[in-house]
Amino acid sequence: xxxxxxxxxxxxxxxxxxxxxxxxxxxxxxxxxxxxxxxxxxxxxxxxxxxxxxxxxxxxxxxxxxxxxxxxxxxxxxxxxxxxxxxxxxxxxxxxxxxxxxxxxxxxxxxxxxxxxxxxxxxxxxxxxxxxxxxxxxxxxxx
Numbered sequence: 688x689x690x691x692x693x694x695x696x697x698x699x700x701x702x703x704x705x706x707x708x709x710x711x712x713x714x715x716x717x718x719x720x721x722x723x724x725x726x727x728x729x730x731x732x733x734x735x736x737x738x739x740x741x742x743x744x745x746x747x748x749x750x751x752x753x754x755x756x757x758x759x760x761x762x763x764x765x766x767x768x769x770x771x772x773x774x775x776x777x778x779x780x781x782x783x784x785x786x787x788x789x790x791x792x793x794x795x796x797x798x799x800x801x802x803x804x805x806x807x808x809x810x811x812x813x814x815x816x817x818x819x820x821x822x823x824x825x826x827x828x829x830x
Contacts (some may be wrong), residue, residue: 733790737819741798
């Protein structure tokens with residue numbers, strides 16, 4: 688809120704360079720919030736994809752969670768008024784990679800009732816396959 692008041696003050700003073708700097712800062716803050724939200728849903732998505740691969744099975748609840756996470760990521764990434772997307776496919780992949788370790792930690796608690804430490808579980812699954820599968824689920828709308 689403080690940034691908006693400062694922006695208003697800069698505009699009233701006709702200080703366009705300072706006003707533009709504040710606008711850029713606000714854009715970056717908004718983008719960071721979007722990335723944080725996408726990363727949170729990515730952890731849930733990856734958690735279930737890891738469990739599917741590690742246990743070589745799926746459940747209806749995992750499928751629902753995967754679909755819900757994909758929809759929320761797509762919804763968050765879509766620019767409503769300007770059209771297009773906040774994150775490119777490459778940036779989405781980076782965000783998935785950032786979320787992967789958290790998902791792996793969570794999956795280690797659930798796969799075969801917590802039988803594996805994260806490092807052991809990591810050896811049982813293919814990170815590359817899981818990340819690309821996740822991106823393919825998310826990215827069709829982002830092509």
